[in-house]
Amino acid sequence: MENSLPLHVCHVPKFSIIFNRSHTLVHSIAIAFLIYYRVSFFFQENTKNIPTLPWLLVFASELLLSFAWLLGQAFRWRPISRTVFPERLPSDDNFPGIDVFICTADPDKEPTVGVMNTVISAMALDYPPEKLHIYLSDDGGSDITLHGMKEAWKFARSWLPFCRRFDIKTSCPEVYFSGYEDYDHGNFINSSEFKAERQKIEEKYDKFKERVEEYMKKQSEAGAATKNRRDHPSNIQIIQEYYSNEEFEDDKVKMPLLVYVAREKRPSHHHHFKAGALNVLLRVSALMSNSPYILVLDCDMFCNDPTSARQAMCCHLDPQISPSLAFVQFPQTFRNISKDDIYDSEIRYVFKIQWQGLDGLRGPVLSGTNFYIKREALLGNSTQDGNMDLMALKRSFGPSNEFIKTLRRDFKPSFFNDGKSSTTLLEEAKFLASCSYQDQTTWGTEANPKKEPPLEVMNTVLSAMALDYPTGKLSVYVSDDGGSALTLHAMREAWIFAKSWLPFCRKFGVKTRCPKVYFSRYEDECLGHKQGYEEELEKIKVIQDEISNTSTETNQPKMPCLVYVSREKSPTYPHHFKAGALNVLLRVSSIISNSPYILVLDCDMRCNDPTSALQAMCFHLDPKLSSNLAFVQFPQKFHNLSKKDIYDGQLRSTFSGPMLSGTGFYLNRKALFGDIVQEGFKFMVYDLFIYFRHVTIETFGGSSVNRRSD
Structure with missing residues (x-):
């Protein structure tokens, strides 16, 4: 009979609904009259004789404000409250893990003692405890x-039994011992045993804070605080394993897993900040505990x-709402706020x-903290199918x-086997935490929409590369500040x-030299030799993985x-973003090609006119x-802009003067270096080695690939 009782009840307060809807109706009637x-x-x-323009402006403002007010009444339309019955939950042995x-x-910005208080409150x-990680x-x-964390784990071995024994409601020791609020300890408030135990725990907490702060001071003096x-690298530690069983052999306290x-x-x-950190925790925790529910807390x-x-x-295990429930959001509460709080600082x-x-209206917004979420809501339930392709899973969730x-x-x-962690799986967890x-x-790709493909x-x-300019006098340099192997591989394929692609453009006079743009609208261009063009087009559309080894040098x-x-790039040195990258290209190109003129392009800005180089030389020469x-x-x-372009999406009114826009310009190298006499300068081989040892350079030229690297 007890199992048939609901774990939670949803209340719809009729009085609040009638009051809110009546207020909305009266206010709407007033707006209608206005x-x-x-x-x-x-x-x-x-x-x-009354000016019309001010009247129209006032009327438009009133309409906008009325519309905004109307949207804000949505959450007043059907407010509900929920009551849970934890006493109806199954026994502790049947609880799911969290x-x-x-x-x-x-x-430095988030004091360690404060962070450890959050950790200890979660442990309590x-x-x-065996279902809590x-x-x-x-x-x-x-x-x-x-x-x-090591010190917090040691203190928690005293704090957790104290909270369980005396039914402490405030599980954060810093708040509990601050004495700002009155706490209900039931029948223990006047107990001498409780007072003595409380004094003992408070002394342990003070020593815990002293040890943490003393260690911080030593690290700062030793310079370790400036660690990058x-x-x-990734580092994963099971805190319990730092302490031998002999150290706590008389202590039978059950402790949650602390990692x-x-x-x-x-x-x-x-690294994607907090989102990236949560992704890593999602993977690492799956390997260690794989609890079906997750609580997310700010530090x-x-x-x-x-x-x-x-x-x-009570909500997640309720069969009536559990299938469609993703998370349970708890409100935030604040302490040390004025009792009057006339400005609603507690929100x-x-x-x-x-x-x-x-x-x-089907659920509150996710506030980013204080919520219990289903792991399945993050990973999906399609992965539970045993017949799903392994390679498809690897493409989605990694190797x-x-x-x-x-x-x-x-x-x-x-x-964990016999209380000890597996060394092999620990290394696998570190791999899951790699960048x-x-x-x-x-x-990865869905989490990086802004990353340049x-x-x-x-x-x-x-x-x-396809500019109408003598190939022997054209050099293209790509600066990859990310040092990505993917970009280097893409350059080799390019x-x-x-x-x-280049012979095709030269043979048929293709004016749109960007392949992606060209193949999206090639039917708009009128070219001669239609049959030969179509044959070449079929060859170009399929990008070859490699060029035949039988081709001779004369055919290249x-x-x-x-x-x-x-x-x-090192975090100890400022890299100056694009300006720093251009400075490096300026120095590297001066040794490899040293062309007197430089074209600067953003990575997402193609050369829309292949004759631009010749046009620029008409001015420079x-x-x-x-x-x-x-x-x-x-x-x-x-x-891909609208032909009407009534909002000037092409910025035609902007590009009407000689101001340097940062891309799409041909620059005289002398304008950067000045008229320095260059005669008599000779570079030794050793000097070149010293210059290149911190820069990875790969040069593609002729039929071979020449590499210079550290």
């Missing part, structure tokens, strides 16, 4: 945070209600009014076979494709020099202009 009054003004005869994700980044949740993501990879937080995770971070890879937001986990399970209007209304195993419904973690794991996966960059490179088309440059001419700026053009 609109009627404004509209009738235009049909009155005695209003000719993984707690906490993210921090910098012990009123939930079976705490993961802390430290994006800074700081030894201070790791040491703080943007360039470090420190520092994902790998490199300057050449996007400065402790669990103010230890029963929140059981309350959330009660949002948490207590708007969210109840949004719940009536780790161990991680893909966790997607199966019948998966049981085997990370390049999700590259070349839908997981190499295909787009290569279209720009191909359009530059070089191979260019051996067919004349190609410009193509150079890949990846400059050295004109004796009347050349002596005082620094650059020739070409306007930008855009494709």
